[in-house]
Amino acid sequence: MAIDLRAVEQLATDQASLKAAAGLAKAGKWSAVGASSDGALIWGQCAGSGANPYRVMADLRDLGNKCTCPSRKFPCKHVLALLWLNAERIVPFAETETPDWVSDWLGRRRGGGAGRHATGEPSAPKDLEAARAPKAEMADPQAAVRREAAAAKRTEETQQAILDALDALEQWIGDQLRLGLGAFIDDATARCRRIAARMVDGKAAALAGRLDELPARLLALPMGERVRGAVVELGKLVLLARAFRARPRDPEIRRAVATTEPRETLLADPAAMRVTSTWEVLAELVETRRDGLVSQATWLLNLETGGPAFAMLLDFHPATAGRRASVFTPGERFAGELVFYPAALPVRAILLGRTPGPAEAAAAPWPRPIDEIGPQLMAPLLDQPWAIESPVLLPAGRLAADAAGALWWRAADGTTLPLADAVPRPLLGTALDAAAALWSNGRLTLLAAATPWGRLGARD
Template sequence: MLLSHGGEPLRTAEPAARWTVEQVLALAPDDASRKAGSKLGSAGPWSGSGCDGSGAVWGLCKGSGSKPYQTVVDTTGPAYKCSCPSRKFPCKHALGLLLVWASGASALPTGEVPDWAGEWLTGRRGRAAEKGETGGPTTDGAPATGPADPVAARRRAERRAARITGGAQELQQRLADLLRGGLAAADQPEYGLWEETAARMVDAQAPGLASRVRELGAVPASGAGWPVRLLEECALLHLLDRAWLGISRLPEPLAATVRTRVGLPAPAEGPPIRDHWLVLAQYDTPDGRIVARRIWLHGRESGRTVLLLSFGAAGRSPGPALPTGVTIDAEITLHPGTNRLRAELGRQFGAPSPVGTPPPGGTAATAIGAYGDALRDDPWLDAWPVTLREVIPVPSGHGWQLVDAAGETALPLAPSALSRPGLWKLVALSGGSPVTVFGECGHRGFDPFAAWTSDAGDTAGGADMTFETVPLV
């Protein structure tokens, strides 16, 4: 039995259920880790392994050295610890151990936690309890300190705002010069305005503006019709620029959105929302020298869909990591803005459940309408999370589209989805029959992230029905 930091038995709301292989592989920080972890997903390399009802999984994996690697996973986090030198989280050993655990009780039996694993588990859960109840230690383990000097913080914010304003004014002039000289100049190989302007926005401490400027540099190489797309993106950048220069006249929700789009951090605020959150999708995307992790959650009671966004240095997986398809009883706190889509994950209650009810969903027409409504509040929004109910993937010309079962409306799949293996997984899951799909609907089309068969998507089947989320990213 594990003991808490105060000597009391650690308790979880219910015994931890085993994950599926898909849920384990969704945690991999990259393809290389996924392949390496799969090679360790059998009982052969492991010894002294086991699990218990509190969500702990442990084992010793034979490596190149004389001593085996000690690997332990707390699936209630999830959190990982391994004695190997890898800087990836989870490492291939943690992934392999979880794959063995997911394969069934016979492969990884229930047992008593060994001392080397129990020490880490007890400390981790004790710190998590302290953080949830009293604010806990900081990320480096030091005691939490009081708030920073508000006067100094205000002065720093004022200096940064002044630098951003100067950068925005310079950007306005550069966009005017571009349009005055004609868009054709942007297609010249030696045209260096984009990188130079982006560097100036970095100097002005406006990373959001810098990122949008860099995106303009890729438009001339995007194929036929690029001048129209470049003009559209320049117009959106001009709109954001003018919004910052006139931010004092904007209503506060829109002003908060503008500050976020420019690149100013906005901490989560307001009362936490506790719900049973289904993990719809998790995927990582490179963003310059860092990696951005996006996790979509859907609240069973609130009906709200939120985004957890975290960042990690190159070569390191951001946190947290949540297996696609599990349901967590947790609190989230929303960030400010007009749509209030982004959130921070707070305290979790009990062990994750391996299944959950998919969002109710709607038609392709309602998805387009939802994206249009969101654009009204945030003109710079690339896509909006939606669930399509009873749609069939159908080839269309050089691409694919999702057609309503009634055949009345359809949504084309985004170009980014056509090159992913998830497209063929979706086609195989459908087999020509309707499926329920979650993804992002935007001006480039629909990008699918998760799916359920039509039977699983039928929420009228009652509370006894079981659902399995099939990840597509």
């Protein structure tokens, strides 16, 4: 069963959606494409702007469809692109086992008529040929020159706006120190919100988000450690501001201050680190931010030699879109290629594709950690002193609680580090062969641990 391309044209809400779908109807944009035995159900995963691809599915019998993207258009460009792929047979829709996420959608559908709902308004005129056609270049031979000049001017203005914002930030930090850190901690939410708004005005969006989340990080510390925590947080902001002034074109620093480079830019960079390996999903950390976005960080452990030991896939979606189903399962192992964002210590990455890990990977042990924990904690301070957190692979040790109920990780050599939050009770007192954690503000956030009888997840 296949759909006619004219049906895709009629299904689109407007010409803009059709044009966007044409841009996505390319084999390189899709993975895990498949169909049911009768060809009536089709599905696939489309690469989006975040770390996780969007899951797209459609029923060709009634054109019912579903996509996990946050678009308010129905159907969205991803659904239209999937149908376009099917109509023109751009990729093979081979018969495969129906994924659980497709089966779940089918189970929730009410009857067979859950296709596109009429809006009561006439559909805007659409044109398939116009959607296919590339944008026409202007006849004016000076148009390209003017565009380049305008782009250079915007870049210069953005650069100056960021520098002005950083000046304001350092002045603000000095004011907090003069007024007293006790008063700052008591009023951190309001004060950080005001300076974050100034960062937004100054094109320093990433810095604004970091300032908005700073009060929550301070309040997560015990009362007696908050002043020290404030000194560390504000000190890192000063280091980041000065690093930007020294190296404004450094992609890692710019990412921490302004914005992350687009996915397309990273994939087109021949110097970007690409690592094909077997990975284990350690944990997924989901947080609702003050800016109305939900961040979803998926932490991976490299089970083979070569490349970074850890990888982090970061995705964002609006909180108003509700809880998004995870595409990963903690403890899952898969073979996949990752592209890492440029950094002194590469961690954040984009997943290009994955397949189930080889059979021998299921029983493969974790990499052997370095017995001395000190070098792992010091390396990020030397290369990324402004970083909020860094992943570490802890050697053999145990988790224990002291008389006051505080939790600690203790290595065989006596090295002891505090834990940031609670852990599952089975982990307390258990001998751990190794543990993966995040080190932030002098505390460990446990992700998962390897024990003599298997993996235990701290976030499962």
